Amino acid sequence: MTEIIMSQTPPILHGPSEKERKYDRQLRLWAASGQAALESANILLVNSGAGTVGAETLKNLVLPGIGRFAIYDEAQVSEADLGVNFFLDDGGLGRARAQSLTELILELNPDVQGTWYPNEGVKTLDSLLAGSPVFTVIMYTHPIRPEQLSQLEAYGQQHKTPLVAIHSAGFYSYFQINLPGAFPIVDTHPDETAMTDLRLLTPWPELVAFAEELTKDIDGLDNYEHGHLPYVVILLHYLKQWKVAHDGKYPTTFKEKTELRKIVQGAARTNNPEGGEENFEEAAAAVVKTVVRPSLPSGLKEVFEYEHTDPVEQKSGFWLIADAVKEFYEKHQCLPLPGNLPDMKAQSKVYIQLQGIYKAKARKDAAEILQIVQAAPGGEHVDPAEVDLFCKNAAFVKLINATGGGASGSGVKISRADRLKSAADQEFANDETAALSLSPLSLLPIYLALQATAHVDVDVDHRHQPSSTGTGGLDADSILAAVAQQVPGAEKHERVVQAAREVARAAGGELHNVAALTGGMVAQETIKIVTKQYIPVDNTCVYDGIGGRCQVLRL
Amino acid sequence: MASAEVYPASEPARWTYLDRIRTRPGPFTNPDMFSGEAVAAAMETMKILVIGAGGLGCELLKNLALSGFKDIHVIDMDTIDISNLNRQFLFRQADVGKSKADVAARFVEKRVKGVKITPHNCRIQDFDEDFYMQFQLVVCGLDSIEARRWINATLVNMVDEDVEDSYKPLIDGGTEGFKGQARVIFPTVTSCIECQLDMHAPRAAVPLCTLASIPRQPEHCIEWAHVIAWDQEKPFPQLDKDDPEHITWLYQKALLRAREFNIPGVTYSLTQGVVKNIIPAIAATNSVIAAACCNEALKIASNCAPFLGLPEENYMMYSGNDSVYTYTFKHEKKDDCPVCGQLARDLPVEASWTLSELVDSFAARPEAQLKKPSVRAEGKTLYMQSPPSLEAQTRPNLDKTLVELGLEDGQEIGVTDPAFATVVFKFRLRFKQ
Ligand SMILES: [Zn+2]
Numbered sequence: 001m002t003e004i005i006m007s008q009t010p011p012i013l014h015g016p017s018e019k020e021r022k023y024d025r026q027l028r029l030w031a032a033s034g035q036a037a038l039e040s041a042n043i044l045l046v047n048s049g050a051g052t053v054g055a056e057t058l059k060n061l062v063l064p065g066i067g068r069f070a071i072y073d074e075a076q077v078s079e080a081d082l083g084v085n086f087f088l089d090d091g092g093l094g095r096a097r098a099q100s101l102t103e104l105i106l107e108l109n110p111d112v113q114g115t116w117y118p119n120e121g122v123k124t125l126d127s128l129l130a131g132s133p134v135f136t137v138i139m140y141t142h143p144i145r146p147e148q149l150s151q152l153e154a155y156g157q158q159h160k161t162p163l164v165a166i167h168s169a170g171f172y173s174y175f176q177i178n179l180p181g182a183f184p185i186v187d188t189h190p191d192e193t194a195m196t197d198l199r200l201l202t203p204w205p206e207l208v209a210f211a212e213e214l215t216k217d218i219d220g221l222d223n224y225e226h227g228h229l230p231y232v233v234i235l236l237h238y239l240k241q242w243k244v245a246h247d248g249k250y251p252t253t254f255k256e257k258t259e260l261r262k263i264v265q266g267a268a269r270t271n272n273p274e275g276g277e278e279n280f281e282e283a284a285a286a287v288v289k290t291v292v293r294p295s296l297p298s299g300l301k302e303v304f305e306y307e308h309t310d311p312v313e314q315k316s317g318f319w320l321i322a323d324a325v326k327e328f329y330e331k332h333q334c335l336p337l338p339g340n341l342p343d344m345k346a347q348s349k350v351y352i353q354l355q356g357i358y359k360a361k362a363r364k365d366a367a368e369i370l371q372i373v374q375a376a377p378g379g380e381h382v383d384p385a386e387v388d389l390f391c392k393n394a395a396f397v398k399l400i401n402a403t404g405g406g407a408s409g410s411g412v413k414i415s416r417a418d419r420l421k422s423a424a425d426q427e428f429a430n431d432e433t434a435a436l437s438l439s440p441l442s443l444l445p446i447y448l449a450l451q452a453t454a455h456v457d458v459d460v461d462h463r464h465q466p467s468s469t470g471t472g473g474l475d476a477d478s479i480l481a482a483v484a485q486q487v488p489g490a491e492k493h494e495r496v497v498q499a500a501r502e503v504a505r506a507a508g509g510e511l512h513n514v515a516a517l518t519g520g521m522v523a524q525e526t527i528k529i530v531t532k533q534y535i536p537v538d539n540t541c542v543y544d545g546i547g548g549r550c551q552v553l554r555l
Numbered sequence: 556m557a558s559a560e561v562y563p564a565s566e567p568a569r570w571t572y573l574d575r576i577r578t579r580p581g582p583f584t585n586p587d588m589f590s591g592e593a594v595a596a597a598m599e600t601m602k603i604l605v606i607g608a609g610g611l612g613c614e615l616l617k618n619l620a621l622s623g624f625k626d627i628h629v630i631d632m633d634t635i636d637i638s639n640l641n642r643q644f645l646f647r648q649a650d651v652g653k654s655k656a657d658v659a660a661r662f663v664e665k666r667v668k669g670v671k672i673t674p675h676n677c678r679i680q681d682f683d684e685d686f687y688m689q690f691q692l693v694v695c696g697l698d699s700i701e702a703r704r705w706i707n708a709t710l711v712n713m714v715d716e717d718v719e720d721s722y723k724p725l726i727d728g729g730t731e732g733f734k735g736q737a738r739v740i741f742p743t744v745t746s747c748i749e750c751q752l753d754m755h756a757p758r759a760a761v762p763l764c765t766l767a768s769i770p771r772q773p774e775h776c777i778e779w780a781h782v783i784a785w786d787q788e789k790p791f792p793q794l795d796k797d798d799p800e801h802i803t804w805l806y807q808k809a810l811l812r813a814r815e816f817n818i819p820g821v822t823y824s825l826t827q828g829v830v831k832n833i834i835p836a837i838a839a840t841n842s843v844i845a846a847a848c849c850n851e852a853l854k855i856a857s858n859c860a861p862f863l864g865l866p867e868e869n870y871m872m873y874s875g876n877d878s879v880y881t882y883t884f885k886h887e888k889k890d891d892c893p894v895c896g897q898l899a900r901d902l903p904v905e906a907s908w909t910l911s912e913l914v915d916s917f918a919a920r921p922e923a924q925l926k927k928p929s930v931r932a933e934g935k936t937l938y939m940q941s942p943p944s945l946e947a948q949t950r951p952n953l954d955k956t957l958v959e960l961g962l963e964d965g966q967e968i969g970v971t972d973p974a975f976a977t978v979v980f981k982f983r984l985r986f987k988q
Contacts, residue, residue: 509572512621520842
């Protein structure tokens with residue numbers, strides 16, 4: 001066990017650095033690796049419409065220390081902006097909105113760089129895109145001019161830059177993530193309880209020997225030792241007995257597992273001062289969840305089945321490791337062991353020994369996979385730490401956007417239109433039975449109504465004198481007519497009609513709360529994409545500020 | 556419907572977008588409760604209270620100021636710490652050490668013209684019912700469950716059926732990492748914070764014997780340093796969890812203990828996290844939850860759209876770890892809620908327990924979570940935590956069993972706790988067979 005001591009970092013006698021103190025609450029979520037990714041990210045916001053949701057999103061990215069941002073916004077600060085956007089003030093009235101936003105958002109974090117456009121030197125979105133270092137993520141808010149959208153989509157395609165479309169009006173909003181290709185995530189942060197993988201039905205020789213040593217004279221153990229056998233050891237002992245009594249077969253059905261649980265419960269000593277044994281209680285409680293055959297989780301199965309033919313993908317460490325893990329799985333019929341051991345009642349020394357056995361096996365599996373990786377072409381460049389991380393998280397690795405690439409050319413656009421139609425059919429059909437299944441009604445009507453106003457030509461000059469009777473945006477009938485063009489028949493659904501009327505009520509104006517809420521969600525998603533941690537939305541999230549809920553749809 | 560007239564606020568151009576929504580009915584607006592003409596003026600005279608000027612509180616103040624509220628009060632007794640700056644966006648490096656309530660109020664007043672924000676740099680318990688009576692709405696952004704329970708109990712107690720003004724809707728938000736929740740409470744009418752207490756169960760404490768003799772996790776070593784070593788050695792007169800020197804002392808103690816048992820993983824950051832019970836927090840999640848709360852506040856204040864709380868859904872759960880997921884549902888009011896219910900709540904106990912065991916059990920029960928309980932039964936005082944004279948007088952009872960004290964199965968007991976000065980928690984003893 002000395003190697004554990006060796007691997008422990010020496011005590012740091014000085015406290016955390018200034019930066020670690022400032023970012024402490026977030027480092028606990030995405031660690032130094034996530035922070036480094038954020039700090040090297042370069043974000044572009046193409047802001048239009050009422051302009052609040054973009055500012056709120058950026059605020060939530062500047063605070064945790066994104067590297068740099070650029071704002072492209074053609075509007076001038078108007079009186080109406082000041083009633084909805086916190087990052088504009090009276091002093092900015094009539095000035096370039098991009099400049100005011102940039103200045104007030106930069107105040108939030110001196111570590112962040114920010115620039116604004118159009119300016120004297122760079123007057124168009126096109127020239128901004130052509131003359132800037134590559135953007136990590138681009139966000140744009142609706143309504144956007146079609147030619148600008150095409151420029152952004154072309155850029156995203158060329159540079160493999162994820163695009164996030166955001167639309168917030170009145171009580172409604174949605175955002176849509178457009179990833180440039182399949183997007184794998186290794187560090188998905190599953191719940192700790194879900195990560196327990198003890199291999200009780202496929203124990204390896206070291207684990208078997210350890211358990212047998214502790215239980216060879218189980219009835220002769222004194223009460224203290226018996227009451228401190230780790231539950232893993234208890235279960236291995238009674239599983240061995242079970243096998244002997246059942247023709248070498250392990251319990252598989254729920255009924256058999258219930259029987260095993262009873263055996264374990266019955267084996268606890270009750271003639272001791274406590275009148276029972278906590279470790280046997282833990283063992284009994286763990287039967288159903290831990291006495292399981294290794295299986296291939298659906299997320300990883302999707303990774304194994306994905307054909308990565310793209311040359312960029314071919315070279316990526318992720319796919320080299322995924323191929324190696326697949327080979328490992330085909331050979332051993334199980335995944336590499338993650339190696340973590342949950343806490344359980346046990347003596348310190350015994351627990352640490354058992355923990356060491358799990359860790360050693362995990363290291364051995366990872367080493368085997370590293371060997372496969374290194375034997376593959378290009379594999380010599382793969383960082384062993386990346387292999388370790390993959391092995392630790394293998395069961396929870398996830399592939400986002402496996403079936404669809406980004407928007408490119410008219411071919412994909414047609415298929416996206418079809419996808420929207422079939423999603424609409426599905427959602428309307430679900431709604432027919434929603435009352436019976438007690439499930440919430442679809443929020444697709446909100447998406448349809450908002451989307452109908454997403455490409456309205458932005459009349460920048462008009463924004464100087466917003467009319468209090470609200471002529472910006474479309475009326476409900478025009479919205480429904482636009483919906484009918486996208487999804488014929490949808491305009492007849494009562495809930496689509498209501499959504500259209502609600503969208504018309506806002507007339508393109510934002511409510512601050514809905515913009516702030518949406519900006520929070522988009523910032524979370526951007527952080528997930530940039531850090532490659534946690535699992536991003538695939539691909540559209542619709543928010544209903546009247547019902548107070550969200551729905552994620554793949555559109 | 557969308558062509559209905561807009562009734563603008565006092566500075567019409569500035570509030571164009573808000574006025575379109577709050578003064579014009581939409582397809583979901585209840586016409587019986589809505590008067591577009593009256594909304595803007597009514598909201599300008601409404602008094603709203605924000606509790607907490609931290610991660611959620613900064614967002615709440617910004618959101619309410621931009622939702623048309625003009626008279627906002629904020630209570631927070633904390634001062635600004637450097638670890639707040641990654642999300643509490645109203646504060647700057649130069650503000651470290653100053654009052655959160657003061658700095659936040661001044662910033663929002665300066666940025667949003669025409670809003671008045673009154674800061675209170677003190678504890679919520681420093682105010683009485685008269686103070687809370689002046690508000691029409693209370694919005695909470697707190698990280699402490701105790702404070703939430705206190706304000707909840709206070710607002711429930713203030714309800715007088717004959718006085719419409721005595722019903723103060725309470726909107727409460729909370730976050731942890733990428734997750735959070737927003738809920739709306741109409742005191743005595745809908746499920747309250749106390750009704751929902753078991754949804755926020757405290758983390759199970761590690762048994763003392765594990766800390767003392769068989770540690771296995773780095774957390775066990777840290778808790779040992781915190782609970783046992785500190786008391787034995789008293790390196791400083793009083794533990795200050797914000798003093799890096801104190802945390803460093805605990806860290807080094809924990810590290811030595813970990814070495815003794817070969818336990819890996821004790822770090823300074825983990826030590827700080829365990830000792831201060833740090834909850835990870837980011838700007839993005841606070842933004843989501845605070846906005847969800849203020850969106851309900853705007854709807855309640857204006858009736859321009861249906862709000863959470865009445866009659867159905869009153870609780871929105873949000874999770875952003877794996878995609879985005881919300882679950883918005885109705886949490887049912889509990890008849891045996893100690894704060895808003897009429898009935899005593901069943902309390903499973905062993906007849907053989909001593910009173911001391913009963914008293915200690917209240918802290919860990921998810922449905923009670925009382926740390927300093929005093930117990931009465933049928934008007935008889937069984938145990939009082941204070942004043943010291945009464946404590947000494949009732950202390951001998953602690954060693955007696957429930958049966959010896961004459962308590963029976965089905966008997967009602969009353970429990971009070973200094974954290975909830977006015978509330979008597981009613982429980983009914985249920986002897987386990
Ligand atoms: Zn209640």
